[in-house]
Amino acid sequence: MSGHLLTLGELGTRGISELLALTDRFVEVGQRPIPRVPALRGRTVATLFFEDSTRTRLAFETAAKRLSADVITFAAGSSSLSKGESLRDTFETVQAMGIDAAVVRHHSAGVPAQIARWADDGVSILNGGDGWHAHPTQGLQDAYTLWRHFCPVPDGPPASEPLDAPSLSGRRIGIVGDIVHSRVARSDIEAYTALGASVTLIAPPTLLPACGREWIDGWLEPDAAKRVEITDSFDDVLGELDVVGLLRCQRERMVNGLIGSVPEYVARYGLTAQRAQRLHPDAVITHPGPMNRGIEIAGAVFEDLADARVLVTQQVSHGIATRMAVLFRLIGSGAALPGDGLA
C-alpha cells in the first residue's frame, strides 16, 4: 500500500484482497477475552471529522485502541474552525501534536487528498468519507461482510495463513437508491467488482449520475465495467439478486425534484413487505447506515429478517476489523505478516 488510503481504485484487486484476508486475523483478535494487541503501541491516530458520523468514527477509534495506538479526537463543531481557522491550519495544528495517521471525513470531495498533500512524510491520511466521492473503508467492510457470509471461516483454532482468497465471483449484488449522492455506492462498486461480483445499480434516472452508463465506462477498468448494469426497475431484478444493498436516501444532499415524493420513492424502490416476499430465499440485505426506516426498508421487514438475512450488524462489527487491517498495513510493521505483530 502507499502511505495513504484515499480510494479503493488505487489499491486494485490485489490490495483489496490482501486487506480482506488480513481482516480475518483481526476478527479473531476481536473475539478474544481481551481484544487488544500491541501492534501499534506508541503510534497516534487522529480522527478529523468535519461532518457528522457515528459508525466510521467509532469504528476507527475502536480499531486504533484495539491495536494499542493513542487516539486524538477532533470534532469540528467544538473546534477553532468556528473562530475562522482554516482547514490547513487546523490540520497542521493536529499534525504538530505528533500523529502517525489521520482519518479525515469532510462534506466536500477531495479534502482527504488535499490534506494528504499537506501531510508530512510518514503521516498517513485515511479517507473516512468525502462528499459524494469515496468511502473506501465502508467498501472494504461491506465486501468483507459479504465474502464471509457466503464463505464463512471454518470452525477451529485460528489459522496462521489466509484460508481462502477473498471472492464474490458468481454473486449478483443490487445497489438500490440514491446512487448519485452516495460515496458508499462508489466504493462498494469498486470493491465488489474487484472481487468478481456482478453489480446491478437500481435507481430512478434522477438519482444516477447524469451521464449514466458513460459514468461507469469512463471510471472503472473495462473488466469491472462490463460486470455493472443499470436499471430503473427494482421489481424486474429483485428475485435474481443474491444481495440487496440498500442506500440511504440522502435528503440533506438532494435538491428539489429528484424524487416526486417519499411515498412515490417507496412504491418503486423501497424494500416493502411485498417485495421482501419476492426475494430469493437466500438473498441477504445490507445497509451502510444510518437507515431511514419506512423509506429504504419497511420497519417490519427489518425486524422480521433481522440477524439471518439483514447483515447491518455484521457490517458494523466487521468495520472495526477491516479498519484494524488498514491501520496495521499503513502505520504498523510495513510488509510484515500480521502474526509478527499480533502476539
Ligand code: CP
Ligand atoms: N456508514 C457510515 O459512514 O456511517 P456514519 O456516517 O455513521 O459514519
